Amino acid sequence: MIDANILVIDDDDDILLSARLFLKQHFNQVLTCKSPREINVLLSKNEVDIILLDMNYQKGASDGREGLYWLEHILSIDKDYVVILMTAYGNVELAVQAIKKGATDFILKPWENEKLFATLSAASKLRQSNKKVKKLEKIHTSMQSDIARKFEHIIGNDNGVQHLQKTLAKVAPTDANVLILGENGTGKQVFAYEIHKNSLRRKQIFMHVDLGSLNENLFESELFGYVKGAFTDAREDKPGRFEMADGGTIFLDEIGNLSLPLQAKLLSVLQNRTVTRLGESKERKIDVRLISATNMPLNEMVAKGTFRQDLLFRINTVELILPPLRERGNDIVLLANHFLQSFCTKYHKTIKNINAKAEQTLLNYNWPGNVRELQHVLERAVIMTDGMEISESDLQLSPQKFGNQSVIQADMPLDEMEKMMVNKAIEKHKGNISRAAAELGLTRAALYRRIEKFGL
Numbered sequence: 289m290i291d292a293n294i295l296v297i298d299d300d301d302d303i304l305l306s307a308r309l310f311l312k313q314h315f316n317q318v319l320t321c322k323s324p325r326e327i328n329v330l331l332s333k334n335e336v337d338i339i340l341l342d343m344n345y346q347k348g349a350s351d352g353r354e355g356l357y358w359l360e361h362i363l364s365i366d367k368d369y370v371v372i373l374m375t376a377y378g379n380v381e382l383a384v385q386a387i388k389k390g391a392t393d394f395i396l397k398p399w400e401n402e403k404l405f406a407t408l409s410a411a412s413k414l415r416q417s418n419k420k421v422k423k424l425e426k427i428h429t430s431m432q433s434d435i436a437r438k439f440e441h442i443i444g445n446d447n448g449v450q451h452l453q454k455t456l457a458k459v460a461p462t463d464a465n466v467l468i469l470g471e472n473g474t475g476k477q478v479f480a481y482e483i484h485k486n487s488l489r490r491k492q493i494f495m496h497v498d499l500g501s502l503n504e505n506l507f508e509s510e511l512f513g514y515v516k517g518a519f520t521d522a523r524e525d526k527p528g529r530f531e532m533a534d535g536g537t538i539f540l541d542e543i544g545n546l547s548l549p550l551q552a553k554l555l556s557v558l559q560n561r562t563v564t565r566l567g568e569s570k571e572r573k574i575d576v577r578l579i580s581a582t583n584m585p586l587n588e589m590v591a592k593g594t595f596r597q598d599l600l601f602r603i604n605t606v607e608l609i610l611p612p613l614r615e616r617g618n619d620i621v622l623l624a625n626h627f628l629q630s631f632c633t634k635y636h637k638t639i640k641n642i643n644a645k646a647e648q649t650l651l652n653y654n655w656p657g658n659v660r661e662l663q664h665v666l667e668r669a670v671i672m673t674d675g676m677e678i679s680e681s682d683l684q685l686s687p688q689k690f691g692n693q694s695v696i697q698a699d700m701p702l703d704e705m706e707k708m709m710v711n712k713a714i715e716k717h718k719g720n721i722s723r724a725a726a727e728l729g730l731t732r733a734a735l736y737r738r739i740e741k742f743g744l
């Protein structure tokens with residue numbers, strides 16, 4: 289059985305019947321219709337690979353003009369359709385004209401079944417390779433932007449990060465849906481890409497979609513695509529991100545920002561594994577591995593009714609919770625040195641190290657912007673410093689973000705400082721753990737761990 293869908297258009301019922309009976313034995317799907325006027329509807333509802341098109345429809349017509357007209361029409365819908373013309377009149381000139389206009393081949397009626405099969409199987413090979421080329425072009429474009437994005441490797445020796453790396457290694461080669469949770473800048477995108485790089489889909493597309501930047505109007509056209517004329521600016525057919533990611537991984541970033549109506553639309557695509565472009569009713573199958581990420585507390589949102597539970601179940605087969613940078617201990621110094629090296633290379637500077645006092649400052653800081661903030665701090669420090677080492681003043685860290693300065697003294701041990709902040713936040717929010725955790729930039733679980741640790 290050849291994996292191709294054939295549409296046969298002929299005004300003669302006997303021809304349609306014999307084509308259907310014969311071709312059904314060899315091809316995936318065979319559709320037939322009597323009038324080329326039905327072409328638009330049929331092509332918008334079905335995934336068709338090859339069109340077998342009669343040249344004459346009006347009674348007594350034999351010049352093939354109608355066939356040429358409909359050939360052009362089909363190719364104007366999508367120039368990649370493979371069209372094979374058929375006629376009872378062995379007119380070579382007409383055949384040449386049709387091929388010039390974009391037909392793939394020509395067959396004479398009455399046909400011999402073997403000849404018809406040979407022509408159609410060659411055509412389906414052509415169609416497959418056209419599809420492959422298109423897909424490769426898409427992958428090429430996406431890889432170009434990947435290269436421009438320049439992904440980092442995951443750096444981290446902290447227990448939490450090491451544990452996550454082990455989970456990642458187990459999950460990556462499966463097709464399981466992964467949800468990555470963590471504050472801004474904790475490396476959710478880095479982890480998502482690492483999963484893709486270690487998956488069986490590594491040679492296919494990694495499609496990053498920032499859902500936070502898509503408003504209600506753009507959501508469907510970006511994600512599901514559209515056909516020419518679907519709306520005023522739709523000048524040509526455009527596949528959506530899901531279709532482009534077919535065969536690869538789609539990374540839905542900021543999934544917690546979706547409104548409830550958009551969550552419903554996304555859920556239906558994930559359940560059916562098909563997308564329908566705006567302006568058409570045809571369903572297109574998609575095969576994607578899904579990774580989602582957010583800095584929002586999805587479980588709490590489910591409890592409040594602002595995030596659909598069924599959508600959460602669909603996306604969180606495996607959950608990775610990235611710890612904030614302030615909880616990663618010495619990884620702060622490890623990452624800082626890594627960024628020091630890379631910015632020294634970028635700015636052609638020779639800076640040997642970060643001095644001890646500056647290191648301690650980095651360790652004491654709260655890092656509300658996490659690894660991204662650390663990266664910026666090091667970039668600025670490398671640019672600004674004139675010496676051979678990074679000192680505390682080069683870091684230019686905002687004093688407010690070391691915690692409550694009015695009571696915290698500079699020489700206070702880190703643990704005590706932390707205990708005091710936790711206590712204050714719980715008091716301020718009258719024991720409401722969620723609010724206290726939100727203020728501290730911690731997850732509820734992380735706050736409970738501290739309450740236990742400090743015996744509060």
Ligand SMILES: Nc1ncnc2c1ncn2[C@@H]1O[C@H](COP(=O)(O)OP(=O)(O)OP(=O)(O)O)[C@@H](O)[C@H]1O
Nearest residue numbers: 440441442443471472473474475476477478659660
């Ligand atoms: N473990 C890590 N090792 C090396 N670089 C990292 C690591 N984690 C994060 N980074 C770097 O920090 C920056 C922020 O990371 P990333 O964009 O992945 O964070 P994010 O959690 O997706 O952020 P946001 O929530 O704002 O989208 C990136 O430049 C990334 O390369």
